Amino acid sequence: MAYYAVWMKPANQELAPVYLEAHIEYLSQLRLEGKVSGNGRLLNGPAGGGLVIYRGNSSDEVQALIEKDPFVVHGVRAYEFYHWDVRWAPHTGLGGIREITAAHLQERIENGEKLTIFDVREDHEVAEGTIPGAIHIRLGDLEHRHTEIQPAGELFFVCRGGRRSLKACEWLLSNDYTGLVNVAGGMTAWKELR
Known part of the structure; x- marks a missing residue:
């Protein structure tokens, strides 16, 4: 890609x-x-x-x-x-958010990097599978659970196709979080690697 x-x-x-x-x-x-x-x-x-x-x-x-x-x-x-x-492309609609392809994310995981990944999908979606080690915080719960997210280093966000995770990044950016990375194509792209 x-x-x-x-x-x-x-x-x-x-x-x-x-x-x-x-x-x-x-x-x-x-x-x-x-x-x-x-x-x-x-x-x-x-x-x-x-x-x-x-x-x-x-x-x-x-x-x-x-x-x-x-x-x-x-x-x-x-x-x-x-x-x-x-290998990275900016999200040009809002500064401070980067995007990563599912393939590059997989490569970094396979290289042994310890990445902090958040899955913002609904419960029934996560039940069908997620990225190993991903922390599940539904987008709708983000406002009252964001204190669980330690603002240090890169923070990766994933959903089904990349739209909800981008919204999560945008909300966190507006609340002074940094290092935000949206997984382009979300779990749809991730599953295509399998």
């Missing part, structure tokens, strides 16, 4: 407001599937462009995803994309 930095450039600015909602919905779905790690804030702003960070096994796979974006389909945005040779 590799990261690709995709720059969306203006093509038809007048149509941007019409297709913005569909574009955001598309990116949100890809984020749930673990294929997008974040999107820049300028997608419909004064600069008229923005950055989207995709994950995929090949440039062809990523280009196929880009070509399905409503912005691209309807000619609202042109794009350029580049292979980004990194």
